Amino acid sequence: MEEIADRYRRRAAEFERKIAAVPPDAWSNQSPCAQWTARDVVDHVVAMHGVMLGPxxxxxxxxxxxxxxxxxQEARAAVQEVLDNPELAGQEADTPTGKLTAEQHIDQVVSDDLVLHGWDLARATGQDETMDPDDVERLWRSTTSIPAEMMERYRTPGAFGPGIEVFGAEVPVPADAPLQDRLLGLIGRDPSVRR
Known part of the structure; x- marks a missing residue:
């Protein structure tokens, strides 16, 4: 449990640093997510934290x-409280990918989102876009291991609810590109396009 909690804590701290560094006039900047501004990226991340906490x-x-x-910060504190409580972290629930404990669901959804949407926020607001190399490797392994039929569902808008699109269409990236760029292409981001 500590590994998941610590990973979330580290990633959330980095995402929080990115939010704090957004210039006041950059919140309406277009993000790499076609429908979202920089503020919308944060709004999505906060909303997903609420989803992790259940009804x-x-x-x-x-x-x-x-x-x-x-x-x-409020959303982060609420999720960290769950992760730091073994009883709450171990509670099982049905999720779109099967039965998971609360900590597993947090790890696979919002914790990973902090890395990927951290890139979106950095790209939208002119910050350092470099992801932690260990996070990139971990996300690459988990994403490339998704079965084809599930990946197709992830790429289908609305498959997990109205307005929800987990991944966009894959963006071709050179095979010898850095792993971060290949990961971004796999999930539907074009690392070469500056907005």
Whole structure:
């Protein structure tokens, strides 16, 4: 359990640093996600934190539109509280990918999102886009191991609910490109395109 909690803690701290570094006039910048601005990226991440907390856990005191940093800090604290409590972290629930413990679901969804959407936020707001190499390798292994039929579902808009698109269409990236770029291409981002 500590490994998952610590991984989340590290990734959340990095995402929080990126939010804090967004210039005030950059929140409306287009992100690599076609439908989202930089603020929308943070709003999605905060909303997914609420999803991880189950029914009734989806709203926090501060809204992203009012204060993106504080909204994320509140969501982060709530999820970290679950991860730091063995009883809560071990509770099982049905998820779109099968039965998982709360900590497994957090690890596979919002923790991974912090890395990928951290790149989106950095790209949208002119920050360092470099992902942690260990995170890139871990995400590459997990993403390339997704069965083809599940990957197709991940790429189908609305397959997991209205307006939800997990991955976009794969973007061709040279085979000798850095692993970060290949990962981004695999999930539907074009690392060569600057907005």
């Amino acid at each position: 009734g856990g989806g709203s926090f005191g501060t809204q992203v539109r009012d204060d993106p940093l504080r909204a994320f």
